[in-house]
Amino acid sequence: MGADIAFWIFAVIAVIAALGVVAQRNLFRAALLLVLSFFAVAGIYGSLSADFMAVAQVLVYMGAISVLIIFGVMLTKDVQRGNSFNRAWPSALVVCAALMGLLVFVFIDTDWNTDMVQTGATIAEDKPTTSAIADAIFDKDAGFLLPLEIGAALILAAVIGAIALVKDK
Amino acid sequence: MLNLPGIGLMQGLGVVFKNMTRKRITEQYPEERLNVSRRTRAQELVWEPGRCTGCATCVKACPQGNIKIKTSVGENNKYVVDQFENDEGRCIFCGLCVESCPYEALFFGRSYERSKYKREELIADIDEMTAADKERSAYYRPDLYDELPEQTLLIYRKHKRIL
């Protein structure tokens, strides 16, 4: 009940903010709306009882990625005018509307088979997910240790690459 | 002393911490008042009519031309001072009048609360300069020095000789 209300509120905020990101001409305001959208998505994670994901979303997206993006906006000075659409927007609009219709249709029409699982009566239990995620990732047999290491290497490569790209000659 | 990193910073903290045990130097002005220097050159002149002969040396000495004196001849062929004025609004407190007085009839005062609303009010006449509550500064009058109250020290005793 509470989670449902939260879902509706955050879903509406997320969609409106995402539309704002696309429609807003002022790039800085678009970035702020993007932050709002990230926040709403964090709320959605909360309503999915994914507490760790919600916090990770706030930490990484709102704290790091949005700051990076705003830095990018500031360093490239086309803030006021530079977020217009290109010539292909009508066709893109048609394609995206069609895709959205298709996605929504598929999502609604598919039988997700949730009932069968729900009869196992496991869904109502809301437990803290943090240690469970740690178990899922670091488990020796079924875990994601290799992807984790690859992710770490990816981040390192990204950091070095970013420094190498932007460094003054 | 060990040359550890941050030792200087810790010493800085120590110095500031020691300050907490010291006496505060702030004075709360309207309630508490500082004693000015015993040799202060303050905002007013004190005139002793008994010693003044009306020679007007002070008038000649004043670089601003603030001092105005009018005399008439009285008995024994001596000058009687009829009018003696100092325009404190234009006074630069150079002290030349006090220094030049051959009869030691002029003194600096010790008052420092003499602000007025209008410039005209700053002209001190005979009554004001001879008022009974005037305190004389020991500026150029070393014999007054020991009678005056000591100056309130804002810094510590070991620096007293500087004052």
Next chain:
Amino acid sequence: MMTIPDVVTQAPLASWQLWDSALDSGWAIDNFWAHLALFAVGIIGFVLMVVMGFIWYERRLISVMQLRIGPNRAGPFGLLQPVADAIKVMLKEDIVPTVADKWVHFLAPIVVFVPVLLMFAVIPIHEGVGLIPDLNIGILFIVAVGSIETVAVFMAGYGSNNKYALVGAMRSVAQMVSYEMPMAFAVIAVVMVAGTLSMQGIVQAQSIPFALLLPMAFIFYFTCALAELQRTPFDLLEAESEIIAGYHIEYSGMKFATFYLGEYGGAIAQCAIITTLFLGGWKGPILPPVLWFMIKLFTMFGVIVWIRAAWPRVRIDQLMGFAWKYMLPLSLINLLVVAIEVIILDGDAIRWWLVPVNFAITIGLMTAWAGMFKIGGGSESA
């Protein structure tokens, strides 16, 4: 001590799940809403009161250290001075630059202040006393919420449409982002030893205050807290000759007051976090727990003020160099050391004999690293 409904103390995931369980169980609804309203109002009142207390405390303490007296006119011992300041600032004209981005300019002070209030939701003043003191991701929540403030700084800098505000905002954000990382590593060290992310759990785990057990994490967290709060020696924003007042140049009246409130509220929050993570929270002998919490809070702020009275400001290159070259590698090494200790001791690293060991390691590492650390051609060390 007030009684806390059961529903609150049993590790809720998020507040709306709290609502759910409260709604399902039926009887708990009054209790829950009462709890929510009580602590929401309580937190705001607490923050406002302690902000006033901190302003007075800082001004009096720093004047004692500078051989002055400080505010002593309004009320007994000048206690009403913050009230007088607040009234003054509320009566000021609210000036908005004509070229400013009005909405962003308007929202920035609010976005500064809200995360500060949110942080207090998970800080336990006493066992179980708080909005959600036993949130199972408590300290992560605080770190995450604290990172929102960078966005607010950007909003203030951009919304003012003033180049000094913008440059100041860029500098502040660079500073805050740089120092967030060693801060997070210090927090991770605490979490590894305590074995929980919940603020209440961390306090309960501290049979030894972690400031003694993890001295390096404590020092680094404290330094980073100073940098996040932009207080001396990292208060580059107040370097008037360089960037005037940083991102809040164009703010006046109530909006400036909100920034000020956010600044001091952040100071309270960081002091409360340090108290909780490193100083054993509400724990203490004889005196009641809430009083212990307040004593530790004010002591920490006293240290911040003490540093403000004593230390000079660092240069911007020293600031960044210190974060990236000194604190980041050292905090990683510290993390490694703590991890090894936790593994060797089989998960229970809260032992008294570790205190001298860790102090020795800290002093050794910091000295060794300071020898390697040079900035700007000089020999400036930590």
Next chain:
Amino acid sequence: MEVELTHYLVLSGILFAIGLFGALTKQNVIGILMCIEIMLNAANIAVVAFSRYLVPDTVLLTGHGFALFVIVVAAAEAAVGLAIVITLYRNRATVDAEEMDSMKG
């Protein structure tokens, strides 16, 4: 109305389409990056929702792990993408995607 998996998926689809539209039509490269972040978020919502409703046993949080990896990749992507944008801006003084066409055949 009881919120179920479908609601989350529909939200995810809508967000994805919005992001895709922006990514296709924006002229400013940073705008495109923002829209890509929206798309990644949309995918994350779907993954976490699946994890909750299709594999509801909280021990098996594969979807959460997956979403975490998406966040990791998004962070790396944002860092490198913005570095590239800034380098291009330095060399060409523009952030217009249509003018960055030196690879055009």
